[in-house]
Amino acid sequence: MVHRQIKGWVAGLGLLAAAGAAHAQSSVTIYGIVDAALQYVKFDKGVPATASAASGNLQASRMGFRGSEDMGGGYRANFQLETGFNTYTGVGGGTTEWNRGAAVGLSGPFGSVDVGYLYLPIYWAFLGSDVATYGLANPAAIMSLEHSVTLGTSGTGGFYKNAVRYRTPDYRGLTAELGYSFGSQNATGQTADGRNMGFNTQYKHNKLWVGYGFNRYQYYGDLMTTTPSSQLTQVLSATYDFGPVVLGGNYLYSKRTDPTTNWFASAEMINARIPLTYSDVNIGIARRIEANGARAMAYSLGYVYFLSKRTQLYAYGSYIQNNGKSTQGFALLNSAYGTVTPGFDPWAFTAGLRTSF
16 A cells, blocks of 8 residues: 555656646645654553654654746746654554645735645644744644643644635735635534634744634534533734844643533743754743643653754653643653653653654
8 A cells, every 4th residue: 555655646746846847937845844753751640651663753654746937927836745654553643534624825915725635724823832843743842731722623733624714915024814614514404513614824024923723613512412512712922033042932721611611721931042052952841731620731852963954863851740630641742641640750861863855
């Protein structure tokens, strides 16, 4: 199966290259990240600390294709296809072919419109506060604690099928984005299942960046009900580059309207990147609060050494502190331990190599 996929990609690249030669106004870029690490983790009470190979502990390994055609007058047709994989096994990162997004759209003086398998607008307001700029896929990204608050139902993580988005032009540093996902597209019964609607607005001026995002996710409390409930999520983020240190932070709040539950969760995070001559030191701390009294703190310390512009060595340590009602684990390291024994404090160390192309 993998061999056939590779043959298909190679054949597709040949066609794209030929098209590029025939039409100078078109361009296609192949890009990717390959990340491999070793990790030593204590996942849960009663589970021995284990050493293992791990893929994507700084950034998820991936390969993608990005293309654009200049149609004149400032208008372009654009596409992007991206798939993730495990560096050690070569296995794809999901159940879909392009598990890290697939999109096609148009851009011009009006902004841009894209359709496909997309992130929702709130994600970009959430991600922007990560000053380490390595995203949410690594154990040292302290926002993983917040990420698990609402993963899959808030728009702060993952891709959403049957999605449409509009992005405004940049006006003096101010931008906005609207997004909608049609969800499961059930023809009858629970027709609103999985629908998402949201927006963000971002402002950048010199060394300051501020972002706000909102998302509404619709779902059904059980298989029999025909009245959808909603999960409403908001995030406010900011970063500032002071020179010797770059600071970022956010506050996230999410609640559900289901009358049978009083669920809510909030989280806040602050992180710092200290740029050195050939390296960065990254520090983060986050807190999560839930309606049932569960409380968790997370701490992270990391070091990234730049061998070149595209290649880095890294080492990180992370620790989650749970109170007696909290069960937060390292879901991004091992999905089987996304929750742990109440009150247990998991920890993790990782070191690896990341390169991009």
